[in-house]
């Protein structure tokens with residue numbers, strides 16, 4: 001933990017100021033990097049540990065037990081697949097589009113659910129003034145190893161629903177996380193409450209639309225079997241699923257999609273956008289994607305209209321909602337009207353979206 005993080009952290013219980021106790025241990029060659037110690041709240045006197053250089057600010061008494069369990073499961077996934085990859089940059093900006101590198105420059109950023117830290121790295125490289133990368137589980141240990149020593153990157157173990165920060169951030173984002181929470185909307189409202197007056201927020205979540213086959217076919221298997229397997233067993237099982245999937249994507253879906261650019265009469269394949277998208281990664285990444293899907297204890301599938309109401313409840317007007325790979329939603333909004341109009345101007349209109357979508361009867365489908 002960098003000493004400079006101290007000014008931003010606050011008590012999970014009472015939002016009081018956290019003070020670093022004098023008996024802490026810093027790195028021998030850098031006394032601004034605290035690797036062990038205690039933070040004590042000046043108001044309520046509660047104490048929080050700093051272990052393996054990460055402040056541990058999850059209080060099991062207030063966080064959802066389901067979310068803590070989810071954090072444990074994902075930590076296994078990150079420990080199994082800790083690798084960083086240059087291709088994450090493009091993937092990140094595809095997910096958070098219309099957010100782009102320029103937007104991040106100089107901003108104080110909060111990342112909710114950082115996993116192994118791959119996005120905190122990108123945000124920092126784009127010139128953010130600092131990024132706080134938060135995760136509920138021991139994923140933070142993997143994140144710290146990957147990015148914890150980068151300038152301006154702060155890794156914190158915390159629960160999105162009980163964030164140990166004040167309203168300081170210019171931008172808060174969450175990629176692939178809220179749908180794994182017990183209450184995705186509460187997570188969204190909590191992260192939105194940490195941005196300052198003219199700040200912005202962005203989230204990417206699984207869509208309810210177009211995912212019927214995952215909800216009805218894959219998820220029952222995930223819930224009954226795969227989410228209960230030991231990581232080593234799941235690694236083998238997910239390998240066996242990922243191998244034919246990878247072959248299908250690389251050698252059939254991708255060429256088919258390319259052929260459709262020339263021969264317009266060819267029909268699109270089922271789930272083509274997503275399958276062609278993951279075909280660009282290598283096998284290890286596809287293996288990880290499958291592992292993640294099969295391991296998650298909870299997955300919520302969010303309808304577009306319901307997603308929009310999260311933004312309204314958080315006090316944002318007219319968010320930009322974008323259908324990503326025809327199976328998920330990215331939402332962006334800002335309290336700053338200039339940012340909103342510049343973001344809108346960056347997006348190409350996708351007229352196909354509304355006509356293709358059928359209105360689902362439920363706003364969200366929870367599995368797990």
Ligand SMILES: C[S@@+](CC[C@H](N)C(=O)[O-])C[C@H]1O[C@@H](n2cnc3c(N)ncnc32)[C@H](O)[C@@H]1O
Nearest residue numbers: 067071074113114115135136139159160175177
């Ligand atoms: C699918 S991973 C995505 C991680 C990262 N955003 C990425 O794309 O690389 C979901 C992450 O969210 C974390 N998470 C789930 N619920 C959380 C919560 N309530 N608070 C903080 N992190 C949470 C998990 O521990 C896990 O690392």
